[in-house]
Amino acid sequence: MKGGNIIDTNRLETLMSFDVMDTDPEAIYDEITSLAASICDTPTSLISLIDDKKQFFKSHHGIDYNETPLSESFCKYLIEDDLDLFIVENAQNDNRFAHFSVVKNDPGIKFYAGASLTSPNGNRLGSLCVLDNKVRELDDTQIKGLKTLAKQVVHLFELRKAKKLELEQKIDLERKGKLLDNIVSATGIGIWERDLANDSLTLSEQGLEIFSLDKDSLKDFKTDHWFSRIHKDDLPLVKKKMHDCLTYPSVSCNVQYRFLQKDGSYKWIYEEGKVLKWSPKKEPLLMYGTIQDVTEKKSFSTELQRIKNNQDAMINSTRDLMWSIDLNFNLITANTAFHDLVEKIQGTPFKEGDPVFSDEVPLQVTKKWKSYYQRALDNGRFSVKQKIQNPKKFWTTYGLTSFDLMYNKEGETIGITCFLKDITSEVLSQQVLINAKEEMQKIMDTSLDIICTIDEDGYFLTVNQASKEIWGYSPKEIIGTNYMDLVYEEDKIVTEKSASSVSSGEKIVNFENRYIHKNGHVVPMLWSSNWDEKEGVFYCIARDNTEKKKSDLKLENSERRFKTLVQESSDIISILDIEGNFKYVSPSSTKVIHMSPEEFMGKNAFDFIHPDDLDRVKAKFDLIANHVSVIIESFRFRNKFGEWRWFIANVSNQLEEPSIQGVVITSRDIHETRNAKEQLIQSERRYKTLVQEGSDMICIVDEKANFSYASPTTSKILNITPEEFVGTNAFVHVHKDDYDMVYEEFIKVLKIPQVNIKPFRFRHGSGHWIWLETIITNKLEEPTINGIVVNAKDVTIKVQHLKAIEEQNAQLRKIAWTQSHIVRAPVARLMGLVDLLRDDNEKLKAEEREQILNFIVNSADEIDHVIKDIVENTINAIDIDDII
Amino acid sequence: MNYEILLIEDDPIFTFLLEKGIKHADLKGDTISFLNGKLAIEYLNKEYSDQKNYIIFLDLNMPVMNGWEFMDELESLASTDNCMVFVLTSSAYRDDIEKLKKKPLVADFVTKPITEYLLKGIKENIEGNFEQNQTT
Structure with missing residues (x-):
């Protein structure tokens, strides 16, 4: 492509x-x-x-x-x-x-x-x-x-x-080398190399630090130098290890030893070493290795050992049993208490590794323990409480055994730990507590009285069920409220006072106040309270006082009635049979004739009647058989002291009345009435005597003390006839020295009903003075008198005597004073001096004795003078004529 | 325990007897005699110290300042903690000492002459009082 x-x-x-x-x-x-x-x-x-x-x-x-x-x-x-x-x-x-x-x-x-x-x-x-x-x-x-x-x-x-x-590799290597250095220095490991042929030592920086050496001193640091710094207790071991290590063909070796530092202390060193080169003759040439400062680790493990020892000591000192067993129920380890018990039971303790079942205990006990162990293995940790009846000693002990599982590092179960604690005292005290609590609860629950605790601020802490009945509130409603909220408004102050005296330590019983029932009614309460200083609570018992209050009221009423009717009255109510024997006597007898009802029982009424009245009374009493009631006129009846008291009696036939079946006598003490009558007669007679012949004078004066009447006795006492008095002023006759006093007293009577005027001198008709003691009574408002009644008595003789006595007392006082201060002093001196002579004769020096003798003579002279004075004082002491 | 013993008595014979008695009863402390209350109170005003204990034998009838006047002065000076007064009276006639009875400083009344027997009682009273004070 x-x-x-x-x-x-x-x-x-x-x-x-x-x-x-x-x-x-x-x-x-x-x-x-x-x-x-x-x-x-x-x-x-x-x-x-x-x-x-x-x-x-x-x-x-x-x-x-x-x-x-x-x-x-x-x-x-x-x-x-x-x-x-x-x-x-x-x-x-x-x-x-x-x-x-x-x-x-x-x-x-x-x-x-x-x-x-x-x-x-x-x-x-x-x-x-x-x-x-x-x-x-x-x-x-x-x-x-x-x-x-x-x-x-x-x-x-x-x-x-x-x-x-x-280049990169070089840099990497350098980096790695540095890293290693860092790691080495971070781990604190020192590296050493020992040339055995030349006996020289090379140490890394870290190693120098650990040995506390510097580079210079290391130049000539032979093995012997090294040995010399090792703790003498560790040296043999180090030498042996080194020898082993240097013997062909050794592998690496290690040793721990203490190494002396510059500052004189020792460091724990952990050393590892290895021979690096051997000569052809199997002689060591070079060895190298590492050293580490393990001082801290070492002391840490020492500390660990110490803690473990302490723990062992604790575990072994307790009387509780501790043991652990493996999965085959063989003993792993146990504390001393466990071993002791086993030894007591079977003579020898279990060895570690032995099964923990003894032939000496009954099979069912072994079975029971086996089941416990199994349960721990099946379900893990649990505790079980045992009741152990000791038939020999007749007592019961309680134990709590806790089982727990033991694991190894991998978390596999390897055994069971068991801990048996004697909890007898805990169980017993708990039982006592529970019983007490139950009893308390029973008392609380069944009590009709309120039992409650109140904290210092007045809040209810606990209250029993009775609160529902008495106050209408259930305990739940009451707890947490303040008791004052329930107290009747008028009683709050007294309640507070009572509470504060309770909290000051006084125990209050029968404190009464009123609470407001939930329905608004007032409930009278009767409290007994006690303050517990430690707990800071009032313990209170409160009783619903309603019934008592009611009955108090009833009792009060009936008591009053009873008192009025029976006790307080002078009537004695008695029931006699037809023969006159007492069947019942009312309690008033105690008051009226000082005899309790019991004293009459079994006695015959006629035995108490005055012989002069007996026939008459008997005759009257006999009438009752045919009459409903009969009145017996005054007769004399003997009281406890044998005195005769006058009575009248009303006799009523109640023989047919089933509840009485007797004759009811209501007797009234008329003694006082009779006596009063007689006294009146007597006092009238006395009055006559007094007015006509007595030493009292009775006059009537107006508010300016002008006489409007004087009793005939004036002629006799003052030699002034009533006629002479009328129209004259009373003060004309009063001694001028007494005038002011009498006047002061007289004007008082214009404001108060009666005044006593102490004796004053009044001129006798023949010119001399006589002493009158006077009572004046304000009868100005009394229409029949319309004046001040003056009642005067001649007290001249009395006054003269009084004056004489006062004079004599003064004399006596003077004599007494003289006796105490003038006679006693020299006599006391004499007594003291004589005492001294008698007690200390030998100890006294001649001149002292001379001095004492002089003192005696002086004191004797003084006494002589004093006695002369006294005689003079007393010779003329009392002469009434002088005073008048 | 040492006391300072003050004899306030105008009669030299009683003073003489009292000094003898104190010596016999072995009451330890310096004894100082005064002829009347004024001399004694002047001395106390100058020398009084809370640290010393005072035993005062006080006659009542004295010239210049008598026993009652002396007590009034003493009360503002001394306390019962360190001072006990024994009032000497020549008779058992006690009307004139009634008002002294209530004074806390007055420990007792002693009728003259003071015999050794009486002084021993006084000594016990003193020791009881001050030793008790010491421990409390």
């Missing part, structure tokens, strides 16, 4: 492989074109290379451009037509080329001769050609020369290609 050769990819690839297209001119090619032009005697010669678009001149002798389009190419015919040589004698006469610009125009090419540039693999790359603007011919020598030169060009291309490849 014409033209197909041009775009043949194989050809193009070959062309590109020489890497010559579009490159700069090179002398060697220019020399060839020059030579070709000279051989063929042409002005122009080219090395033309053709790709799929253009032709490129690697060398252009005789023209000054280096490429043309394919359409203007002679050379492409070599490729298209697959020719080794192509000659055009006159292009201007050839249709294929006549239109070429180089043909038509300058330089006006006529002649072309091209030799193919054929690569060793047979591809035509272009040509070495000669051109001329004359019509020419080439002789054989010229053609041969052209062909030879064309071959030379291809050789040059080959050479060029080879050179380039070499």
Whole structure:
């Protein structure tokens, strides 16, 4: 196919492989074109290379451009037509080329001769050609020369290609070498080489660093130097390994040792080595190898070991059982607790690899465990709780065994791990808790009272079902609401107060307030509350107080009635049989005659009646057999203390009444009434005596203290007759020293009903003063009196006595003071001094003793004086006459 | 434990007896005597320190400044932490000491003459009080 050769990819690839297209001119090619032009005697010669678009001149002798389009190419015919040589004698006469610009125009090419540039693999790359603007011919020598030169060009291309490849390879090698270096230094591996013949060592940079050596010190670094830096504990091993390695025909060897660093510390070194050359006598000549700093790895594995040891210790110290078995139920490993237990059961522990079933345990136990293991293998991880009854010790223990599968790296099941934990205490405490909870719930559920907890802000946390009954709200509705929302408005303040005293630690019982029922009714509540500081909640029990309130009210009413009717009354209601024996006595007896109803039981009523009244009362009582009721007039009845009290009684026949079957006596204590009557009589009698003969005077004065009446006693007491008093003013008679006081008191009575005036002096009819104690009463509004009633009593004697006593007291006080301060002081001194003498006689110095004696004499003198004073003071102490 | 013991007493014989007694009872501390309350209060105004403990024996009837006046002054100065006052009285007649009873500084009333027996009681009272203060 014409033209197909041009775009043949194989050809193009070959062309590109020489890497010559579009490159700069090179002398060697220019020399060839020059030579070709000279051989063929042409002005122009080219090395033309053709790709799929253009032709490129690697060398252009005789023209000054280096490429043309394919359409203007002679050379492409070599490729298209697959020719080794192509000659055009006159292009201007050839249709294929006549239109070429180089043909038509300058330089006006006529002649072309091209030799193919054929690569060793047979591809035509272009040509070495000669051109001329004359019509020419080439002789054989010229053609041969052209062909030879064309071959030379291809050789040059080959050479060029080879050179380039070499360069590339070199660069690649360098790159690879660097990469290796990098890798080596990145892995931290040092490389060494030991010349055994000369005992010298070579180390890579990394190796120097690992050994902490520098290049200089390495110059004379013998094997002994190396040994000297190895840790003494590791040295024997290193020496042995080295010896092995140097013994023909060793393979590679490795060793780990500690190597002393410059700073005095040791590094863990991992070394691998190998003999590289042996002498003909099988002696090692050269060895090389690598070293690595494994300090961190080593300490990491030490740490790992330590952790493992700790874990082992923990696993073995626990009382829980841990063991693992393989798929044939043979023991892999177990902790100490497991071994101990097995040993206890069968005398010897299982060995690792033994089956984990003992002949010492019952078959069904073994069966059970087998089934557990199987279950783990079938279904994977599970736990099982066991109850273990120990028949010997009468107690029950609980265990929780967990089974799990063990896998190898590939994820295959290789065994079962088992963990048995004693959970007896957990189970027991759980049971107690559950029981307590259940009981609590039972109490809560069945309680008719509300049991609730409330948080510190007053929100219900829990409440039992009773709330529905009492407040109309179900627990659900209440929990989360504030209790205050339910409290009756008027009770909110007291409730709050109570709550705050509860939260301050006080335990409140029987606190009453009112709640609002869902239906709007008021429910009285009775609370007992307790504050739990730790939990921060109130524990409360609330009772519906409605019934109690009602009954309280009833009780209150009935109590009041009862009190009014029975206790408070002075009536005693009793039931007697027809003989007069007590069958019932009302409690009022206790109050009225100080005898409890019980004390009457079995006694006869007539035994308590005053002998003087007995016949009369008996006669009356006997009438009852034929009468419905009888009244017994006043009679005397003996009380607990043997005193006689006056009674009247109403007797009613209830013998036929089935619930009573007796005689009902209602007795009324009329003693006080009787006594009061008698007292009245007596007081009237006394009054008469008082007014007429007593020492009291009664006068009536108006608001200005003018007498309008005076009792007859005035004549006797004051020696002034009532007639003399009437019309005079009371103050005329009052002592001037007492006047102001009496006046002050008197005007008070105009505002208040009664005033006591303390004793003041009033002039006696015969001129001397007597002391009057007075009570004045305002009766100005009282129509029958229309004045101030003055009740006065002569207290002269009393006053005189009082004055005398006061005087005497003053004297006594003075004596007492004297005694305490004047007499006691010297006496006390004497006592002290004498004590001192007695106790310390021997210890005292002479002058001290002298001093003490002087003190004693002085004190005695003082006492003497004091006593004289006292005597003088007391001799004239009391003389009433002086005072009056 | 050391105390400063102040004797405030106008009667030289009592002062003499008290000094003897204190020596016998082995009450440790410096004893200083004053003839009346004024001298004592002047001394305290100058020398008083919270760090010292004071035992004061105080007579009531004295010239210039008596025991009651002294107590009024002392109260604004000392506290019960470091001060105990024993009031000396010549009789069991106590009307005049009623108003002193309520004062916390007053540890006790002692009837003259002060015997060794009484002083031993006082000593125990003092030690009990101050040692208790020390530990609390």
